[in-house]
Amino acid sequence: MAITSSPTDPAKVSPADVLTVTVNGRPITVPRTQPDWEGRMVPTTMIQACEAAGVTVPHYCYHPRLPVAGNCRMCLVEYGVPALGPDRQPLRNPDGSLIINKSPRPAIACATPVSAGMAIYTDTPNVRAMREGVLEFLLINHPLDCPICDQAGECKLQEYSLEYGQAASRFVETKVHKPKAVDLGPRIMLDDERCILCTRCIRFTRDVVKDDALGIVNRGSYNTIAAYPGRQFDNNYTLNTVDICPVGALTSKDFRFKMRVWFLKETKSVCTSCARGCNTLIGSRENVIYRLTPRDNPEVNQSWMCDFGRLNYKWIGREDRLREVRARGSGNTGWTGALGEIARRLRAAPQGCVALIASARLTNEELYLLGLLARHLGAMTDSIPRTGDFDHILVQADKNPNSAGARLLGLAAEPMGSRLPAIADGIRAGAIRTLLVFGEDVTSRGVNADLLARLETLVVSDVLPNPTTAAAHFLLPGCAAAEKRGSFTNFQGRVQRFPKAVEPPGDARPEAEFLADLVTAVTGQKWPTSIEGLFNHMASSVPAFAGLTWAALGDLGRSVAT
Amino acid sequence: MPAEYRLILKHLDEPGYEPTLACYLRHGGYSVLRRILALEPKVSPEGKTLSPQEQLRQEVSLSGLRGRGGAGFSTGIKWSLVDRKSGKPIYLICNADESEPGTFKDRQIIHKDPHQLLEGMVVSAYANDVHLAYIYIRGEFPQGAKVLNQAISEAKAAGYLGKNILGSGYDLEIYVHRGAGAYICGEETGLIESLEGKRPYPRIKPPYFPAVLGLYQCPTIVNNVETLCAVKHVIEMGGAEYAKLGTPNNTGTRIVSLSGCVWRPGYYEIEVGKATLRDLIFDPAFGGGLRDGRKLKAIIPGGVSAKVFKAGEKVKLKARNADGREVEQEVDVLDLPYDFTSLIAAGSMSGSSAIIVLDDSVDIVEALANISEFFAHESCGQCTPCREGSLWMAKALHRMTHGEGRAMDADYLARIADNIPGGRTICAFGEACSWPVQSFVAKFKEEFVAKGKADEERRSASRQAADVPSAP
Missing domain, CATH: 3.40.50.11540 (NADH-ubiquinone oxidoreductase 51kDa subunit)
Structure with missing residues (x-):
């Protein structure tokens, strides 16, 4: 987990803003204050200083995006502060190093602020003994059911057992038994025996989601996490508690017992369920997606994502996905034939007789190519607005992942969708004879089946069947974002790229790939076929994207002026 | 002659004194x-x-x-x-x-x-x-x-x-x-x-x-x-x-709660440090000695979280002699002045000034089991060492007081207790629950071992009587 970044520009850091401590004897200079989970500037803690020094302090309850609890005691370290002389100046050894007064008591690294000259020790025999002691305590009442536990493979108890565990147990008493398979809410199961009571789930739900749904009942070793009696644990962020649960106590009803995590291939991706564009990891195996989990991005989603977005992946594997290229009333079949025929018709189409409706769920690269095509054909274009509920945490009212891209690339009208009536009128009047629809069902948006039937040519690309795809003369099966590469521009104007996680079904092809062929065939100009090439071309010709390169987007994206 | 010094308690036990x-x-x-x-x-x-x-x-x-x-x-x-x-x-x-x-x-x-x-x-x-x-x-x-x-x-x-x-x-x-x-x-x-x-x-x-x-x-x-x-x-x-009341660094008066096997349990207000543990337990003005001719076995000097003193235990105290030099003096625990500093120097504490006197009729393992059960019940469970350690110790002691002891349990208990105090926990409860175990086991180890050994022998004998092959 990345610690919230410290000021990195050395020119901006004045000596008064930093202090130097040593971690296991190595000096490290850290800022005096750093943002806490709410972004308030608070004194830098030992664990942050250690992280800066490249020393990981084991921990369970600490999470950089939650208020500090300090309850697991796994991050206990030894430390000392400089000895002061009568003049209140630090005393030094003959070699100039500070004389350190070692504290007789350890401190929790997660909550203890650093001070100038402080020496932190994370690798002494005492520290090791304390970690072993804490781990033993955590395990005595733990069911040790790793073979059937979903957390196995990504469990902090397992991880630290490797380093601080004991081969044999000396616990000969009866274990505490607690509720198992507790149905906490519609998406969450709880095994209280596996719980180590770190309270991450409680703090996340109370402090981040502002839903005081979880708490602890009973006392001492019988402490038990529970939802408020008679109430379901049900908000749009519950599944984040499964991510932050360091053990197998909280499990996702959607994912539990489906797949061992070590078989999952994790692909960095971006959620497509709203304009936020939460950074995600797609967990897949043999071309099947098993889960989405949030990926930390301090600028976009911190460490979280909503339950709706997380579970909005099942359509990708639907049986009725579009898998075949269809060219109705034409002898040409397959991609080559269909694209050749579409290109022929578009080349022959008079200026202004073509309209294009491009979904704001397409990538920047796809929209860029469609924009080139539209300009070449003098086509009227628009996108389809899609709105819904929003909250003050992550969820945006705009449900398109790339509305900003559709605007910046000139495809969407302002406001989005306002040119749809004109397109409908054009078809009705016979002025528009050819319609290209990419990724939308336009029949519910004022361009109904009767209008579509009037067209000479209807080219539709989509991933799932709908009335528009049914009416298409040319149907080009496209890809879900997880099946292709590309980038989206989110509501903040942040351009975020994503690689391919799984293969598309049947003959489906990434839109950018066949669009590049089509645009080349229609315009007679050669366009880059690689996503990198397309993106860089777009960045050099569309002012809004000026200065960006595919490579520079990195994993966390870059901002453009919106 | 040690005597009570009633400052806070001055009137409240006077006949006719009312809380009005x-x-x-x-x-x-x-x-x-x-x-x-x-x-x-x-x-x-x-x-x-x-x-x-x-x-x-x-x-x-x-x-x-x-x-x-x-x-x-x-x-x-x-x-x-x-x-x-x-x-x-x-x-x-x-x-x-x-x-x-x-x-x-x-x-x-x-x-x-x-x-x-x-x-x-x-x-x-x-x-x-x-x-x-x-x-x-x-x-x-x-x-x-x-x-x-x-x-x-x-x-x-x-x-x-x-x-x-x-x-x-x-x-x-x-x-x-x-x-x-x-x-x-x-x-x-x-x-x-x-x-x-x-x-x-x-x-x-x-x-x-x-x-x-x-x-x-x-x-x-x-x-x-x-x-x-x-x-x-x-x-x-x-x-x-x-x-001027009490002794330097231990000023004023303190109310001592005296309980256990003494003739006159009760609360006594003293000038801090002006009475010794011996005075408080044996003096007729205070506890009046042990009941029924019993012998002193142990003293818990500051509430059950304080480390126990064993009767006859000698502790080293620093004192100043006539010419002002600091010297180390060995004193019997009974001669410790009842104050803050002496008891800490002797390795325990006056805590809430509650003295519990145990005589030789007391089974020391039972006494500790009682204390540990209390702490296991009262641990809030927030932080790991106290939450898990307090119940672990209580369960081990419950086992030891129910015929299932082992000779090794003294070390077993001490090792559990050693992982709890010393700043490992959020609050002082970690010390409170582990100090009694550490001190009871350290000072009365032979009783823990003997009890465990007796249990082992009895179990082994009953196995033989039942002709059950013992575990390899």
């Missing part, structure tokens, strides 16, 4: 309050003008008064740490969650002389610019809460509390808040959480030092019942005069 305002006033009550409200700013010898509040705090510092709750922290220093520049209100909380097993001193004051506590609180509140104070009383003291509420309404009606106290313009409200039955509510930050309506999970320090971030994140002073009463006497006598 009228009775308190007859005995000179609220005269200290009258005096302090009339205080004027004064110029100190250094030329600094001291406000009445600063003068009062100075007297408390001068008195050397140490907290009577258990930790023995200097009251003057505690008050001096309060953040007075934050602009936030300062709260005073009276910790009346007296729950350390063996301790029954605060309840005497609450039940029999509530106005003395109230006066001590008004004085302390005035000295710290407090306008809202709470008495957090344990849930098991319903009568105490009733008495206090009655006293508060009497005091308010008579102008000793509430708005514009005795016409001085000073306002103070005191509310009684009842706990719900948890030992951990006596830990000051756990108490504050409980008062805020939450689970009494002690807070992590740093950053939540009550003097800075206490009740409702405001500066807060938490003092014990007896401490607040002592403040009244400090102000009445003057800090320097109060400091």
Whole structure:
């Protein structure tokens, strides 16, 4: 987990803003204050200083995006502060190093602020003994059911057992038994025996989601996490508690017992369920997606994502996905034939007789190519607005992942969708004879089946069947974002790229790939076929994207002026 | 000749003394309050003008008064740490969650002389610019809460509390808040959480030092019942005069709760350090010796969380001889003066000043099992070592007292206990639950081993009798 970044520009850091401590004897200079989970500037803690020094302090309850609890005691370290002389100046050894007064008591690294000259020790025999002691305590009442536990493979108890565990147990008493398979809410199961009571789930739900749904009942070793009696644990962020649960106590009803995590291939991706564009990891195996989990991005989603977005992946594997290229009333079949025929018709189409409706769920690269095509054909274009509920945490009212891209690339009208009536009128009047629809069902948006039937040519690309795809003369099966590469521009104007996680079904092809062929065939100009090439071309010709390169987007994206 | 020195307990056991305002006033009550409200700013010898509040705090510092709750922290220093520049209100909380097993001193004051506590609180509140104070009383003291509420309404009606106290313009409200039955509510930050309506999970320090971030994140002073009463006497006598009571660094008087196998268990107020453990246990003025001709076996000197002393145990104390040099002196534990520093130097503590005397009829393993069961039941469960360790020790001791002991259990227990204290836990409960185990096992190891061995032999014999092959 990345610690919230410290000021990195050395020119901006004045000596008064930093202090130097040593971690296991190595000096490290850290800022005096750093943002806490709410972004308030608070004194830098030992664990942050250690992280800066490249020393990981084991921990369970600490999470950089939650208020500090300090309850697991796994991050206990030894430390000392400089000895002061009568003049209140630090005393030094003959070699100039500070004389350190070692504290007789350890401190929790997660909550203890650093001070100038402080020496932190994370690798002494005492520290090791304390970690072993804490781990033993955590395990005595733990069911040790790793073979059937979903957390196995990504469990902090397992991880630290490797380093601080004991081969044999000396616990000969009866274990505490607690509720198992507790149905906490519609998406969450709880095994209280596996719980180590770190309270991450409680703090996340109370402090981040502002839903005081979880708490602890009973006392001492019988402490038990529970939802408020008679109430379901049900908000749009519950599944984040499964991510932050360091053990197998909280499990996702959607994912539990489906797949061992070590078989999952994790692909960095971006959620497509709203304009936020939460950074995600797609967990897949043999071309099947098993889960989405949030990926930390301090600028976009911190460490979280909503339950709706997380579970909005099942359509990708639907049986009725579009898998075949269809060219109705034409002898040409397959991609080559269909694209050749579409290109022929578009080349022959008079200026202004073509309209294009491009979904704001397409990538920047796809929209860029469609924009080139539209300009070449003098086509009227628009996108389809899609709105819904929003909250003050992550969820945006705009449900398109790339509305900003559709605007910046000139495809969407302002406001989005306002040119749809004109397109409908054009078809009705016979002025528009050819319609290209990419990724939308336009029949519910004022361009109904009767209008579509009037067209000479209807080219539709989509991933799932709908009335528009049914009416298409040319149907080009496209890809879900997880099946292709590309980038989206989110509501903040942040351009975020994503690689391919799984293969598309049947003959489906990434839109950018066949669009590049089509645009080349229609315009007679050669366009880059690689996503990198397309993106860089777009960045050099569309002012809004000026200065960006595919490579520079990195994993966390870059901002453009919106 | 050691004797009681009744300062706080002066009147409350006198025949006819009642917990009423009228009775308190007859005995000179609220005269200290009258005096302090009339205080004027004064110029100190250094030329600094001291406000009445600063003068009062100075007297408390001068008195050397140490907290009577258990930790023995200097009251003057505690008050001096309060953040007075934050602009936030300062709260005073009276910790009346007296729950350390063996301790029954605060309840005497609450039940029999509530106005003395109230006066001590008004004085302390005035000295710290407090306008809202709470008495957090344990849930098991319903009568105490009733008495206090009655006293508060009497005091308010008579102008000793509430708005514009005795016409001085000073306002103070005191509310009684009842706990719900948890030992951990006596830990000051756990108490504050409980008062805020939450689970009494002690807070992590740093950053939540009550003097800075206490009740409702405001500066807060938490003092014990007896401490607040002592403040009244400090102000009445003057800090320097109060400091003449007791011994240096262990000033004033303390109420000792004496229980266990003695003839005269009860509460006794002494000058701190002016009586030894031997006096308190054997002197006719105090415990009067062991009952039924029994022999002394062990002393728990400061509530059950204090480390036990074994009868005949010798401890080394530092003392100054005639020419002022520091020398190490070996003394019998019974000859330890009952004060803060000597008991800490001897490896234990006076804690809540509750002395529990165990005689030779006591099974030491049973005694420890009883103590450990208490701590396992009272651990709040917030942090790992205490939550898991306290119950583990209690279960092991339960097993040992139910015929399932092992000779190795003494080491087993000690190793569990060693992983709990020393700053590994959020609050001092970690020490409280592990110190008795560490000290009982260390000092009475042979009894633990013998009991375990006897169990092993008995089990082995019964296996043979049943012709069950023993495990390889």
